[in-house]
Amino acid sequence: MASPLVKRYEGNPILTHSDVPYPVATVHNAAVVKHDGKYVMLFRAHRENGRSILGLADSDDGFSFTPRPEPFMVPVADGPFGEYEAFGVEDPRICHIDGEYLITYSAYSKHGVRIGLAKTKDFVELERVALITQADLRNVVIFPKKFNGKYVRLDRPHSEISPWSIWISYSPDLVHWGESRVVMKPVQYHWDEMKIGPGATPIETRQGWLHIYHGVFPTMDGSVYRLGVALHDLDDPSKVLSVSDRWIL
Amino acid sequence: MASPLVKRYEGNPILTHSDVPYPVATVHNAAVVKHDGKYVMLFRAHRENGRSILGLADSDDGFSFTPRPEPFMVPVADGPFGEYEAFGVEDPRICHIDGEYLITYSAYSKHGVRIGLAKTKDFVELERVALITQADLRNVVIFPKKFNGKYVRLDRPHSEISPWSIWISYSPDLVHWGESRVVMKPVQYHWDEMKIGPGATPIETRQGWLHIYHGVFPTMDGSVYRLGVALHDLDDPSKVLSVSDRWIL
Numbered sequence: 001m002a003s004p005l006v007k008r009y010e011g012n013p014i015l016t017h018s019d020v021p022y023p024v025a026t027v028h029n030a031a032v033v034k035h036d037g038k039y040v041m042l043f044r045a046h047r048e049n050g051r052s053i054l055g056l057a058d059s060d061d062g063f064s065f066t067p068r069p070e071p072f073m074v075p076v077a078d079g080p081f082g083e084y085e086a087f088g089v090e091d092p093r094i095c096h097i098d099g100e101y102l103i104t105y106s107a108y109s110k111h112g113v114r115i116g117l118a119k120t121k122d123f124v125e126l127e128r129v130a131l132i133t134q135a136d137l138r139n140v141v142i143f144p145k146k147f148n149g150k151y152v153r154l155d156r157p158h159s160e161i162s163p164w165s166i167w168i169s170y171s172p173d174l175v176h177w178g179e180s181r182v183v184m185k186p187v188q189y190h191w192d193e194m195k196i197g198p199g200a201t202p203i204e205t206r207q208g209w210l211h212i213y214h215g216v217f218p219t220m221d222g223s224v225y226r227l228g229v230a231l232h233d234l235d236d237p238s239k240v241l242s243v244s245d246r247w248i249l
Numbered sequence: 250m251a252s253p254l255v256k257r258y259e260g261n262p263i264l265t266h267s268d269v270p271y272p273v274a275t276v277h278n279a280a281v282v283k284h285d286g287k288y289v290m291l292f293r294a295h296r297e298n299g300r301s302i303l304g305l306a307d308s309d310d311g312f313s314f315t316p317r318p319e320p321f322m323v324p325v326a327d328g329p330f331g332e333y334e335a336f337g338v339e340d341p342r343i344c345h346i347d348g349e350y351l352i353t354y355s356a357y358s359k360h361g362v363r364i365g366l367a368k369t370k371d372f373v374e375l376e377r378v379a380l381i382t383q384a385d386l387r388n389v390v391i392f393p394k395k396f397n398g399k400y401v402r403l404d405r406p407h408s409e410i411s412p413w414s415i416w417i418s419y420s421p422d423l424v425h426w427g428e429s430r431v432v433m434k435p436v437q438y439h440w441d442e443m444k445i446g447p448g449a450t451p452i453e454t455r456q457g458w459l460h461i462y463h464g465v466f467p468t469m470d471g472s473v474y475r476l477g478v479a480l481h482d483l484d485d486p487s488k489v490l491s492v493s494d495r496w497i498l
Contacts, residue, residue: 111431134406134429157383176425180383182360
């Protein structure tokens with residue numbers, strides 16, 4: 001493609017499993033945020049038993065990252081979170097709001113995959129808040145701004161009769177969620193026809209909230225994941241103003 | 250079976266579609282509650298296009314019911330409920346709490362099946378409150394008592410990796426729900442091995458909350474639905490004290 005909107009960094013990969021100072025088999029599905037003038041990356045890593053933890057790497061410039069000596073988040077042994085994280089914690093997203101960083105992550109267990117919510121102010125102390133979905137639901141991003149006093153998220157419930165679409169939900173307290181509505185569905189015979197889901201935390205622009213989402217196209221040789229962009233109304237993020245026809249990556 | 254716990258009434262059926270004074274093809278999936286010393290039944294009925302509405306029938310004795318001249322609840326044409334009720338309203342449950350009757354029902358549309366919550370004080374005026382699940386989720390019952398200031402419900406999310414189990418969820422306001430946990434799963438090679446789900450509104454007894462749930466067993470000639478009983482702790486309904494090994498109907 002000529003003149004792509006998004007270019008891959010020629011120095012990729014910026015982090016590999018051999019950079020990590022504890023034993024992991026992979027490094028993938030990262031989230032990055034600017035904190036105190038530096039960059040913090042949370043990344044998912046498979047341990048050698050095939051189950052995931054979250055690591056943290058620091059960077060001054062956003063290109064060169066140094067993982068910390070210990071994992072940032074591992075499954076807890078007991079309590080309400082322990083039962084639902086037993087198979088691992090995965091796929092972090094970070095939202096900066098009201099001086100805190102909200103981290104949504106996938107909690108995997110024999111009960112399926114749910115979304116957990118944790119928060120931190122400094123990326124040292126981490127507090128688990130709640131499990132905010134039932135099973136089977138991945139890919140939740142929270143808007144970095146409240147609307148009418150409520151937190152707002154994009155999520156992706158999946159069922160046979162309502163497959164893999166993007167919904168919006170609201171919460172007064174981060175724990176209890178509701179007022180859900182579908183906002184985007186896969187488009188037939190299009191690059192995202194199999195499924196779509198939230199990608200990164202939406203970015204505020206003058207034209208609207210820019211949401212980089214993911215879409216999947218099925219092929220005989222497996223599924224192809226790509227990124228697309230949608231623009232949500234600044235004041236009412238349940239309104240999708242437009243969606244790019246083409247993928248960006 | 251000798252000495253069954255539950256006996257079918259010899260006067261069944263107590264209501265048929267021909268008793269209903271407007272055109273319907275079926276009468277089924279009813280909920281009954283005592284109101285002002287009489288009995289009120291909400292029933293699901295298929296219209297002749299295959300989509301459902303809710304009817305209401307009154308009774309002095311709980312055996313002989315007279316349907317009212319008009320349906321009690323039909324899909325609304327527009328607004329947030331209209332989009333999700335377009336294919337019909339189904340399967341009511343009634344919970345009497347704080348002088349009001351909460352009605353949970355299935356709202357069917359092209360987006361799948363969700364649970365709607367409506368309330369009434371007199372079974373004349375009906376107010377829709379919220380859609381309280383995403384898709385695909387049926388079978389929500391609300392406990393007729395608050396616990397630590399919160400409403401509590403049993404629900405039945407379904408996904409491939411966490412099929413058809415009974416979960417518990419909490420809400421401060423009936424609109425936003427969370428703190429979900431699984432409380433009962435299907436039992437392998439048992440009458441309820443395929444799926445289970447909430448049945449009727451739990452009944453308070455001295456020993457605990459009696460919950461009549463439904464379980465399904467797959468056969469080569471279709472699925473067999475039966476009712477079972479579980480006892481939940483009086484003070485903490487997320488604790489299942491015991492589950493009857495046998496079905497009751």
